[in-house]
Amino acid sequence: MKKTLLSLCLSLGLLAGAQAAQTDASAAPKISAQTLHNLSWTPLVPPVTQEVTLGGTKIDQGEIQGAVAAFSLPADRGSLEIVLTSLVTGKTVYAPNVLVLDEQMRPAAFYPASYFPYEKPGLVSSDRLEGTLKLTPALGQKQIYLLVYTTQRDLQSTTQMVNPAKAYAAGVGNAVPDIPDPVARHTPVGTLSLKVSAEQKAGNVMIGQLFPSSEPAAAPAMIGDTAKPAPEAKPAEPMLAESDDYFNGAIKKAVQAGEIDKALKLLSEAERLGSKTARKTFIDSVKR
Structure with missing residues (x-):
């Protein structure tokens, strides 16, 4: 029943126009519940832009290899738009994969490294891997989770970049020189930048269950201090x-x-x- 409901939620997001590169969460590497609960989840409250240097927290489990980043996001502020950027440092870059989990820490959406293609440098930006996630948390949740990691397969790959001289020549309209392009090696550490905003657009991937499930759910893992619950609101009068x-x-x-x-x-x-x-x-x- 749980899998059926989760699939329906994802289907709704796809019907609304989500990008085709997003795949079913079942395609993601398996991560034990204990590992997820032991992670330190950094809260991100939109609008916010945060840069993270990877290296402190690592997971070496199955296909997952190297440093990870774990974030919690509010699920009661409407739809979320997340621009995830992995910055090229020298000739190395971290190839990110993203697993999105609902409030009960159940996998809900998966974005493989291929979802974050190479972007050549611009006037105010450098070489990078970048992708945009559009998520709509289902009603009734307080928060959802974002886990960023890389895999053994990613570490065996590289990213073809554009020579800065070529990028400059193309940008100013000059003839592009015939010179070789550099290659960035994928590494288990790196630098990420996340820009998170709440937005009201359609075309987002639904995170969590829209309809009540008959199966018992584990208690949600809360991040930070737990505030005292507010007094129960008086039920609204029946609508006309x-x-x-x-x-x-x-x-x-x-x-x-x-x-x-x-x-x-x-x-x-x-x-x-x-x-x-x-x-x-x-x-x-x-x-x-």
């Missing part, structure tokens, strides 16, 4: 029939248009105002 009809119609139209993120926001607002039918409308619309 006219308002209920309006939200249900808007949800149906959003799902039919592939605007899953918009439909989720309408669902959230409708339930906050007391709707008892919006969730069923959303689920039925998705199934159709």
Whole structure:
């Protein structure tokens, strides 16, 4: 049941236009739950740009080899856009793979190293591997997780770069010289830059389960201090029939248009105002 629900969530993101390079999380190397829970997860609260030097935390398990970076992201601030950059240092670079986990630390999406292609230097940027992740956490979660690692296969590969003289000549419109291009060796350490922003666009990959599961879930792993829970809110009064009809119609139209993120926001607002039918409308619309 769990796998079915997770696959459906990923399918919704793909139907909304997610990039084809994203693959099923089942394709990622297996990592034990104990290893995941033992990692120190660095919280990133958007908007934020953070540079990380890899080397302190490592995983040598199965295909995974070398330094890793572990981040937690808020799941209650709408959709997230994450630009992940691995900077070329000299003639070496770290080839990143990204595993996205939901609040229960279940694998939800996987981005292999091929998702982060080489980008030649520009006026204000250097040689790098770079890719953009667009994620939409499912309702009811507080946080999701991002694990960046490299593999034995990646370490055996290299990245063909562009000679700086060629890049400059092309940039200013001069004839490109016929000179060899350098090659960057892949290493188990490196430097990453992450730019995280909350955004309202469609086309994101759904992270977590949209519908309740009949299987018990492990307690979520919280990062940092656990705040005292706020007093329970008073249940909203039942929504007027006219308002209920309006939200249900808007949800149906959003799902039919592939605007899953918009439909989720309408669902959230409708339930906050007391709707008892919006969730069923959303689920039925998705199934159709």
